[in-house]
Amino acid sequence: QQQVKQSPQSLIVQKGGISIINCAYENTAFDYFPWYQQFPGKGPALLIAIRPDVSEKKEGRFTISFNKSAKQFSLHIMDSQPGDSATYFCAASIYNFNKFYFGSGTKLNVKP
């Protein structure tokens, strides 16, 4: 059973473009939705996170859009840079249970 579904599996974007990664979840009890960035050989690093009481959160070039009724959330990377090339994972958790359910990951390649 896939609690969190992520798409696309891979993404190629030109430098300066917008990268969009989508996730959908099943469990309406989820109340915390982080995005992690992972470079090869490294651990996942928290990028940005959102709770379902807001529809959007922006931090620098990174924005999460959240649609509670559709049970979907997405990561937008504005002005994508080659240094953004990494694998991105969405995740979801329930407060007080805390284990993260991760999506399958999206490998982003930003072309110079």
Add this chain to the structure above:
Amino acid sequence: EPEVTQTPSHQVTQMGQEVILRCVPISNHLYFYWYRQILGQKVEFLVSFYNNEISEKSEIFDDQFSVERPDGSNFTLKIRSTKLEDSAMYFCARRDRGTDTQYFGPGTRLTVL
């Protein structure tokens, strides 16, 4: 500055051998997690550890696995009799009280031959 450090960075072992992976938090946190990531796949939850006890474990975390905090500082994951399919990256994560955010260590790459 890493939130947690993990040792070793890479462990190679023979099938059937026991391995111990270590996680060293920078400060005194109560909530710890182990996750694994098979090459090219998603990160999967193994076990959560709160106040020196297992609070939740996944189906993956069978009798071959154990966790403990032997000296009140290091947090260890032991695999008693490794199998080929245990080859993966193992990540330790920690969480502060009152928050949801988990901070991951750099991982230990386990290779079972």
